[in-house]
Amino acid sequence: MFIELDLQSETPLYTQLIDQLIEGIASGELKPGEPLPSVRSLAEDLGINLHTVNKSYNLLKQEGFLQVHRKKGVIVQPDGMPGVTQEFEEKLRRTLRSLAAETAVRGMTEEAFVQQSRSIYRDILTNRGGEQR
Incomplete structure (x- = not known):
């Protein structure tokens, strides 16, 4: 590790x-x-x-x-990971809102922001052989 x-x-x-x-x-x-x-x-x-x-x-x-x-x-955890909860969705929304605001202030386009998010998500999953939940 x-x-x-x-x-x-x-x-x-x-x-x-x-x-x-x-x-x-x-x-x-x-x-x-x-x-x-x-x-x-x-x-x-x-x-x-x-x-x-x-x-x-x-x-x-x-x-x-x-x-x-x-x-x-x-x-x-051997018995399955926690699922998407309302609390998690709220945390995700707060985090993304803050990042989106900074992205906009810095002049990055929405598409560039989305592409960065997509790229990072996919990079993390590549070690799992492309498996996605």
């Missing part, structure tokens, strides 16, 4: 970690049922506080992306 955090970014480290783990799941790099490093181990590997990793894991567990077992440790 390859995780790269930007320590200079304004985006909190736990958010960066969550985003990269979700991308790993989406791309197929992280498979259902696959064990993840322990909180302590991942924190040491990334050179960050173990509470940051713990927060990321707990939030991903709450969202249904991970399971935490006493004996097995942290694993990628």
Whole structure:
């Protein structure tokens, strides 16, 4: 598993970690049922506080992306990923609205914005052999 955090970014480290783990799941790099490093181990590997990793894991567990077992440790959800919920659609809309506004202010066309979104979505799925949900 390859995780790269930007320590200079304004985006909190736990958010960066969550985003990269979700991308790993989406791309197929992280498979259902696959064990993840322990909180302590991942924190040491990334050179960050173990509470940051713990927060990321707990939030991903709450969202249904991970399971935490006493004996097995942290694993990628083996029983199917969370579906599209109203809360997720609202989060998506807020995020896209902010990006669309900045895109418009910077003078990028709607088609260029849509093409960038499409390209990124497809890039993530290429590791899964083009499989789309």
